[in-house]
Amino acid sequence: MKINNLISQFKSGLDKSRKELLGKLELLFNKSHNKADFIEKLEELLILSDVGVSATQEILNEFKQMDFSEYKEKDFIYFKEKLAEILINILKDNPTGINIDREKLNIIMLVGVNGSGKTSVAGKIAYLLKKENHRILMVPADTFRAAAIQQLKILSDQAGVEMINTQEGADPAAVVYDGINAAYARKKEVVIIDTAGRLHTKTNLMKELEKIIRVIKKEAKEYSLEILQVIDATMGQNVISQVSLFHKTLGVTGLVLTKMDGTAKGGIVIALKKELNIPVKFVSWGEKLSNLYYFEAPTFVQALLD
Ligand SMILES: Nc1nc2c(ncn2[C@@H]2O[C@H](COP(=O)(O)OP(=O)(O)O)[C@@H](O)[C@H]2O)c(=O)[nH]1
Numbered sequence: 001m002k003i004n005n006l007i008s009q010f011k012s013g014l015d016k017s018r019k020e021l022l023g024k025l026e027l028l029f030n031k032s033h034n035k036a037d038f039i040e041k042l043e044e045l046l047i048l049s050d051v052g053v054s055a056t057q058e059i060l061n062e063f064k065q066m067d068f069s070e071y072k073e074k075d076f077i078y079f080k081e082k083l084a085e086i087l088i089n090i091l092k093d094n095p096t097g098i099n100i101d102r103e104k105l106n107i108i109m110l111v112g113v114n115g116s117g118k119t120s121v122a123g124k125i126a127y128l129l130k131k132e133n134h135r136i137l138m139v140p141a142d143t144f145r146a147a148a149i150q151q152l153k154i155l156s157d158q159a160g161v162e163m164i165n166t167q168e169g170a171d172p173a174a175v176v177y178d179g180i181n182a183a184y185a186r187k188k189e190v191v192i193i194d195t196a197g198r199l200h201t202k203t204n205l206m207k208e209l210e211k212i213i214r215v216i217k218k219e220a221k222e223y224s225l226e227i228l229q230v231i232d233a234t235m236g237q238n239v240i241s242q243v244s245l246f247h248k249t250l251g252v253t254g255l256v257l258t259k260m261d262g263t264a265k266g267g268i269v270i271a272l273k274k275e276l277n278i279p280v281k282f283v284s285w286g287e288k289l290s291n292l293y294y295f296e297a298p299t300f301v302q303a304l305l306d
């Protein structure tokens with residue numbers, strides 16, 4: 001996608017966050033009388049925007065080191081540029097997207113709590129990789145409800161990719177076993193595994209997911225495994241502890257932020273990077289299959305502050 005087009009897509013996805021943040025930043029910039037006042041108001045604004053405590057401190061330290069008159073005498077644009085520079089610096093070293101190696105079986109497993117958007121993201125990744133001409137097999141490992149299997153089937157059909165069949169109540173690890181073997185038999189390059197996320201059985205869920213990973217490691221030869229945690233961006237700071245839990249047990253290799261359109265708190269991206277240092281690989285908004293984007297820090301920050 002052309003870069004201008006990408007920025008405008010990001011801008012529309014981040015519309016709520018941008019409007020909220022920019023208005024408040026400008027007000028803060030114009031109304032603060034001295035450095036202490038400015039720093040205090042900026043701190044409050046960053047915390048309210050979900051940037052998180054440690055990233056907020058890093059940003060404030062940058063501004064504290066500057067001469068207040070230096071940014072006060074110049075205009076708001078100068079201040080925004082400085083902030084953008086700091087944010088991009090926090091978000092750098094973030095390997096985005098996923099590399100598909102045609103010589104291997106590329107296994108992508110989606111994990112996360114119920115309703116975070118795993119099944120939707122499974123469909124969106126399939127759609128994206130299908131456009132790049134990859135041979136994809138979908139594996140419905142959320143077998144708890146027939147409707148969940150059906151939901152993935154509908155998305156697979158829309159994306160034009162195959163899904164293996166299974167029954168409600170089947171053992172998820174057994175479904176993955178079948179999926180991997182089917183992928184080799186059908187000469188697929190990519191396997192996308194959708195999983196369950198029922199939180200009331202947290203320990204069981206983690207055991208179920210660990211068992212799936214064991215099956216992958218045993219059955220797959222010459223493979224790569226991406227464990228992507230799907231996060232509902234509207235959940236705020238709660239997602240930090242959610243991701244910690246999944247990461248500790250499973251080893252999450254990347255994050256996918258969904259529902260970015262539904263929140264005015266885009267700052268969560270910065271908190272996740274700063275506190276957990278797990279790369280944000282994709283962002284998504286809206287229900288359309290095409291609404292999944294490789295996360296690019298400069299584009300994201302520009303869309304947020306422009
Ligand atoms: N507005 C919005 N809704 C979404 C997005 N992604 C998923 N949804 C909706 O959120 C709900 C849960 O999504 P689903 O993919 O089933 O989540 P799962 O339980 O993690 O598999 C569904 O109603 C989706 O249509 C998004 O990016 N934006």
Ligand SMILES: [Mg+2]
Binds near residue numbers: 148
């Ligand atoms: Mg689901």
